[in-house]
Amino acid sequence: AYHGDTFMAMKVGDDEDYHFAFKEKKGVIHIPTKLPALEEAFEKYGNNLICFIVEPLLQGAGGMQMYDISFLKRARELCDQYDVILIFDEVATGFGRTGNRFVADLVLPDILVLGKALTGGYIGHAVTVANHKIYNGFYSDDPTHALMHGPTFMGNALACTVALKSIELFEKEDYMSKIKKISEVTKREMQGFSDPRIKEVRIMGGCVCIEVYDSNTLNGFQEFAYQHGVFSRPFLTYMYAMVPYIIKEDELVHVLDVMKAWFRH
Numbered sequence: 001a002y003h004g005d006t007f008m009a010m011k012v013g014d015d016e017d018y019h020f021a022f023k024e025k026k027g028v029i030h031i032p033t034k035l036p037a038l039e040e041a042f043e044k045y046g047n048n049l050i051c052f053i054v055e056p057l058l059q060g061a062g063g064m065q066m067y068d069i070s071f072l073k074r075a076r077e078l079c080d081q082y083d084v085i086l087i088f089d090e091v092a093t094g095f096g097r098t099g100n101r102f103v104a105d106l107v108l109p110d111i112l113v114l115g116k117a118l119t120g121g122y123i124g125h126a127v128t129v130a131n132h133k134i135y136n137g138f139y140s141d142d143p144t145h146a147l148m149h150g151p152t153f154m155g156n157a158l159a160c161t162v163a164l165k166s167i168e169l170f171e172k173e174d175y176m177s178k179i180k181k182i183s184e185v186t187k188r189e190m191q192g193f194s195d196p197r198i199k200e201v202r203i204m205g206g207c208v209c210i211e212v213y214d215s216n217t218l219n220g221f222q223e224f225a226y227q228h229g230v231f232s233r234p235f236l237t238y239m240y241a242m243v244p245y246i247i248k249e250d251e252l253v254h255v256l257d258v259m260k261a262w263f264r265h
């Protein structure tokens with residue numbers, strides 16, 4: 001799991017590569033995004049859990065894993081049953097990346113975190129959205145009961161304006177259909193592509209990942225891609241692309257061709 005590089009977010013992440021300097025994991029349980037592991041974790045720890053945080057449907061830096069919605073539906077049921085707060089980190093998945101506008105449109109979390117595409121990448125900004133149950137938990141005239149969290153750049157007017165404009169364009173220019181097209185072209189271009197070094201090719205919405213068995217297979221790919229006009233940064237055993245939604249079909253085909261060409265050069 002990867003949820004960013006702020007302190008408590010590092011605590012719920014489990015990627016050694018990113019957070020080897022932050023080992024404080026007390027009170028955190030990590031599980032794979034598989035139903036039996038979910039059931040087992042709630043059975044064992046459910047009564048002591050406060051919240052359950054997950055990147056819904058698509059884990060990005062946490063391993064480019066793609067998984068079924070049934071996991072999230074069951075997570076919602078279990079969180080209700082054990083009175084646990086369900087948090088969706090949609091920083092990477094939000095605004096259509098999975099092929100859904102938000103995964104939160106399919107399964108409703110208690111807290112939703114958004115960033116990245118919120119401002120179309122033009123200015124740093126993120127939001128935390130909460131339902132009434134959470135909001136009322138800290139909404140009070142009593143300052144000791146309030147959530148006193150006020151970073152310097154909170155509610156930055158310029159960033160908020162960019163975010164609002166970006167949301168407007170996302171809706172007005174029907175970005176969901178652009179993402180559908182990206183997904184279709186990607187599936188078409190990757191159809192039948194295989195190599196003995198490849199473990200799996202995964203595609204979801206505007207994301208494609210080629211997972212290899214051995215990370216050495218990807219040594220030199222970044223430079224190779226750059227020489228062919230594509231900026232790509234593989235990590236561990238994952239070669240992946242999360243292309244901008246404004247990409248043209250021939251550009252997308254080129255990106256995918258370069259990824260495939262690495263296995264043939």
Ligand SMILES: Cc1ncc(COP(=O)(O)O)c(C=O)c1O
Binds near residue numbers: 004005055061089092
């Ligand atoms: C899933 C996920 N959550 C959160 C973040 C944000 O991280 P930070 O809080 O370090 O900006 C990222 C950044 O890549 C991310 O991929």
